[in-house]
Amino acid sequence: MTSRKDFVSECSVRHVRLIGLNAAIAQATVSYAEGIALKDGDRVPPFSEIHTLVLVKVQGRWLISAQNIVHQSPWGK
Numbered sequence: 028m029t030s031r032k033d034f035v036s037e038c039s040v041r042h043v044r045l046i047g048l049n050a051a052i053a054q055a056t057v058s059y060a061e062g063i064a065l066k067d068g069d070r071v072p073p074f075s076e077i078h079t080l081v082l083v084k085v086q087g088r089w090l091i092s093a094q095n096i097v098h099q100s101p102w103g104k
Contacts, residue, residue, distance in 0.1 A: 040054075
């Protein structure tokens, strides 16, 4: 459905909060400033998302236990 060509996202970590020795909550913004090209030539307009992750440390590695994604309104609207 999507084309890998020109598929560029920008990710920035907003914050990470430890909630124990082996658990954390992280929040990041993922933006698609150019939108996303579809295989049929159409484009999804620019948008951004807020990703909230629940992380758990297991055997010395941080793993994603849960994730929530909230779609943000397009820029300029």
